[in-house]
Amino acid sequence: MKKLLYSFLLLSSATLFAQKNASTKFAVANDIVGTVDMFTANHKNAIQNTQTYKSVAQLPQSLKKYSFIAENGLVEYKLKSDQDGIDRIALSEINEQYGLAKDTPVIIDGYEFKNSDTKVFGDILNHMKVVDNNGTKAVSITTKN
Template structure:
């Protein structure tokens, strides 16, 4: 019985880890989370880009995003006049789906515990409400 229980535990943890979409490359501009693909589709608004390949190389301003930097993280500077892209806090997204605003949000398998984090609306391709650790949780897919 113990072997069965431990096998189930290992399998479920492997499945949870497998949910992370490591192909997603996150980017940050002005403290707002987006994806590299999103900014590549809007090249005319990009002033500059810095890529940090490891969490050890992250500047202090990006340390809070280390949990999404499995594939590195890019920092974009946006040209003047283009700063008004749609953005929303994860707490507001939770409220739109009748989820308590303090519940974490999962984006491509990455758990965002701080719901004050803002994201660009362009990264939201699909949303689902699922049960995660006994709580209603918003799952967002960027592709």
């Protein structure tokens, strides 16, 4: 009975971990991934203009590679020319910091980023840890505290 209960708890925690955070609304600026919350809280003055896409079907060709994070829509920001200094990092560099292969997929709020060349803004790196992702180690990032 204990084994059954332990197995159930283990499976439940793995299932809960793997779920996507539906409240995360991703944003892209200059081909770098962030969140809408990050921009509205920390970088309002850096934004020149905004384009909101409510569905994957509306994404222009230049943003199709982000369709996997556009389930809840995607916002594209154009930054003012003097506001290009927001911290950013490639996911491959995060993998290296945690001793993983550069090309290991990274999980951000339950969304798997398979292309480790993708750059993200440093503001979204609130909590990071190495987790088991279907039998492989991967960095998991939570964007909210």
